[in-house]
Amino acid sequence: MIQPLTDAKPYTLTPGSNGVIETQTLEVSIGPQHPSTHGVFRMDCVLDGESVVALKPVMGYLHRNHEQLAERMAWLGSMPYTDRLDYFNSMTNNWAYALAVEKLAGIKVPDRAEYIRVIMAELTRLLNHSCVIGFMLQDLGAWGTPLLYAFRERERILDLYEAVSGSRMMCNYMRFGGVRVNLTDENLATAKDIATRFPRFLDEFEKLLTNNEVLLARTQRVGVLPKELAINAGISGPMARASGVDYDLRKVDKYGVYGRLEFRVPLGDIGDVYDRYYIRVLEMRESIKILQQALRDIPQGPHIAPEVKLRNFKIPPGDGYGRIEGPKGELGFYLVSDEGGKQPYRYHVRPPSFINLTILEDMCVGHKVADVVVILGSVDIVLGEVDR
Amino acid sequence: MNVSLDHYLMLSAFLFAIGLCGALSRKNAIIVLMGIEIMFNAGILNFVAFWHYKYFAVLTAQMFAIFAISIAAAESAIGLALVIAVYRHYQSIDVDEMRSLKG
């Protein structure tokens, strides 16, 4: 299914092979400087007229040595760097890393901290999904309107982030064994306000676009990802669920307090761009439910496990893999601690957008060049995470 | 000096010769087609010139011009389709290389 591009297949465009009018194929390098590659990402497309006959994703323009840096740094020192992986979802990145370290060090997280984490993660999901849809529609050519509506809502969530953690995007909020700052009642009220207000935004958003014939025609049956391919390629997150793979770590692992919360996992059947769009809308609606439950149930208590030291934090030798259901898919951190235990011996990130990106060619070939950017938009990548 | 029919006839004869030259001497099938278009236009110009200078009252010349333009359009469509078909077959649109009648 997934063939390496060194394979000769995509480029052997011998005349007469496909039977249509022989046109000269055009090799177009979309990116690294392009309005809709969502960063410095390049797609080497071979076009036959407007149709894509081969596509090679080229990554690494934003490589920042994340893993090696972390291996030369104290455990805590990597926490702000995880913010910069997927800069839209720093909260969930923090959580995944904290979860991995907590597993490795055997730290118990207080209940309140778990609830705070759930609240933050679901807010992040709302933020990410609304913006992804906005970006995707931007790629579709809806000239920024949906994107700016999404940004308007994102602003409220970011304001809450800033009030809580001090920064809008680079939150650096989670700590091993809890969170850095406790949520005040005022913060909780803001979160509640967001949770009540968001459905209204979603309704407006859907009215703007879900039934829009142009959108339907552009997205349905475009970039289909079959279920088998999704499973084989290790796709996770909304993309896998849009293809009908019932895989949500919140249900599978029940990490944090997700076991106590009630929510459903929407599934698509076809796995095209429209499914990926609509699954995200439905997931946002579920996230709001989770938020409301978490805000209702959040207990009083400490926000961080008191025994965890900030400095000279050491972990006994061993390895551990912590993963969460990030907005983009399964975000995992694999950590190995060795003698001394002051820094990770090995630090590996399983970035969802990178792995989801690997099947870009399989989804794009045969479609028009205009679809490529939409399919890329529906994959939902952040180059900070892809290239690390 | 007033512009007379003479001038137009000379002009169109000249254009016709240019078109013929292009159609006969260039290798590229598309240029050959373009030469034919030039010849067509020269002919149509003749019609219109005669209409203007002599048969002003009747529309026959204009009708001829209209029909000629239509036919030229049809001809170029077919011609270019043929060029594309030939190109697909020979990977070339050089008229010199189209030697066989067999498809």
Add this chain to the structure above:
Amino acid sequence: MGFIGKGLFEGMVVTARNFVGSYFDKERLVTVQYPEERVQVPENSRTFPFLVFDKDSDPVASMRCVACKICEVECPPQCIYIVMDRDEKGKPQQRPKVFDIDISVCMQCQICVEVCPFDAIKMDNNYEKSQYGRFDELVEHLPELLKSNEFYNKIKPTEATAVDAKLKADAEKKAKKAAPAAKPAATAAKPAAPAAPKPAPVAAPTAKIAIPDDAPFTPEQRQWLSGYLSTVAASGVAPAAAAPVAGTPAAPATEAPAGNWPWHDPGLGMQRRLDLAKETPIADKLMAAMAQTDCHACGYDCRGYADAIATGAETDLSLCLPGEAETANMLKKLMQEAGKL
């Protein structure tokens, strides 16, 4: 599904509503006209670090930073550079001579603030730091970094109040501890070292006699005097003279000892400290080799680190940041002398 074009039409209704709404509804029009109006940043908001000092009259002397270099080490992108101030004799001065933060490298993660044991470095919320240059202009030096405690109180009232309360409590605790210790020191003149049995010659006079800030001395003199007096008091040579010179009867100790360790005074030189600890067990000697700031850069206080080395729990001898290479070498030497290395 209705007729084709219904979805298109509905979308146009939504945009029309937004168009009109943006004129009347504050919820919709969220734009802020930046240079004229600014959003009120939340109290927690953070941008770049600054250093807190307490007294406006003398920012450098009253800054809380002791140049322990914890932040320099812990800073993930390594954007802090500290050089400890030393007098001409090479004695550490308990404050940084150079404190640079490269704000083009700083990623505003607040880890320096979290790890600082002295509440000396805090996060500013000034987000207008753009400069015309890319290099020197983006490095902040000590003068720019120093901000008063009032400023800190102004930008982050809640946090700063808590910090002030904590510092006050700490100071009181230390003063309380110091007070009983100081009394024997004062009376120690005649009984000549009234048998503080276990460690070191004198029990009490470890109290660091600090010259008050309002005393008529230059900072250097003050520093020297404090050290001198402390030494004198500790060794019990001229105890009676101590009080009058100190100016105020019970000089509030800014840095009180935690135990009966006469060498536990960062104002003393290395040699002097080791002399004081000459007759003591290896752990105490090791402790005397430390910089005595109790900065926790090593993960312990000075006592704890010494004990950990002595018991073999800690093998890394280079953890004492304020002591720099001097301490590390001395530790190595001591360990070798003790035959443990």
Add this chain to the structure above:
Amino acid sequence: MEIAFWILSAITVIGAILAITMRNLVHCVLSLILFFLGIAGHYLLLRADFLFAVQVLIYIGAVAVLILFAIMLTRHVTGTEGPREVLGGKWWAGMGTAVIIAGLLWAIIRKDPLAAMLPAGMASTSVTEIGRALVADWLVPFEAMGVLLTAALIGAVVIALEEVIRKR
């Protein structure tokens, strides 16, 4: 009138010559468009408004664009022919024929008594008249033309998509 005639004639002739002599195919087409424009100008000069519009609409809007498409479909997109020989093997024959025909026509025109004729009138025909003529006197040719165009349309599609159809 005279100035306009000479300018337009110059445009036309230059356009035509460039169209068959330039090496770059796209330049050829652009010159051809110049030629078409010149001819259209001549129509305007000859008071044939409708033909002017038809000329622009069909030749520039359709034929030229069609040729451009054909070039794009068959050639390197830059349209350059490279160092290859652009003239056919018997180019001198073509040139000769053209020169002889031009000479013949020239001689005939000089001889013809009609040729020195000056304009008969200045009023232009209205579109209404042309329209009426097309559906009255010229109905049969008009319909035949419709059939021809349809046939050409289908024919062009069939020829160009031959192999696709065969594959299916």
Add this chain to the structure above:
Amino acid sequence: MDQVYKVAPQLLKFLSYLLGWLPWIGKPVAGFLSNPPAWFLLAVAIAIPILFVVSVFPGIFAYTTLVERKALGRIQNRIGPNRVGRWGLLQPIADGVKLLTKEDIVPRSADKFVHFLAPVIAVIPSVLLFSVVPVGAGLVPVDLNIGILFAFAISTASVLALFMGGWASRNKFSLLGAMRAVAQVVSYEVPMVLAAVAVVMAAGSLSTLAIAKAQGGGILNVTHWFVFRPWGFVGFILFTIGAMAESARTPFDIPEAESEIIAGYHTEYSGFKFALFQLGEYLASIAMAGITVTMFLGGYNGPGSGPGILGGLISMFWFFAKLGGMIVLTIWIRGTWPRVRVDQLMSFAWKVLLPMSIVNIVAVGMWHYIAIRPIAWVVTTLWLVLWFITLSKLAASENIEKREYRYAS
């Protein structure tokens, strides 16, 4: 032009009255103007419409960009330009200065001559289009008897500029954009012309002035607008879609789709050449809006319009108001809809618009031959609605499906 020719002597007299007090030259100039020779009158009559077209419509263009940015901003809950002058009123001037002072970059491998020529050619057809747009009662720069046909012929020519620009840039994105532009304009020309044929049939003339005149009368000069006829309404929608595609406005902006092919054919243009492309594009869009207004929205007709100075002014007001309305409509659409794909664009043109426009021509025939108006209304409406439903069902069945989503247990 004819109108101006009639009014010109009065105008010149007024001018001579104004200039008469000037020393030295005042007297002779006033004398010359009050009794002008024929050639001078003709020159004035030619110059005034040209000046009008060249000054008013670029002005409209400049402020269209401002209105577009403001309106899009408000649609997107932003403020839009408001720094240069009050409400950003001087923004177009600032933009112009900026574009004029920008460095003009020509790619090294570009075909320099064609690259230079393309933006110039882009503007010419757009300006020429205005020559047949009547801006008021009897006020049309040139009343050609082939008016509409002329407009179509000229607007087709604009595609050449796009092709030249895209091809000469030697940039693959530009070339893609150019090919898209050519294919799109050629395809949409057909349904557009056919939609216009319906109007021409109803008005019985190709002259734009005659078409506008045919829509006068009725209650308040409004009820006879063609858009208030079943076929006219359908024609209006068809023509508007065609005009938007022809001038590459959203949702048909695929030749310059910035999210796919950067900026299409003007990717490699900067500074003033880019400004010329923009000018040409916007002018074409405005001119197309003007022709739409003339053909379907009653042109200059409106309450109070008519001959004479006052009626003329009112008719100009109505024309420009409707033109503004059309511009706002395109901006509104731009702020709302996503872009269609190139193959969908083609199939939409050939499978929906073309049949619908032919059906519409038949509807006009019915309208013409059924003498009793109510019956004509019912019959044509039914005919059009039935076809519309059929065609839209056919089009929708290809592309659009209704989805249900399930939840994991």
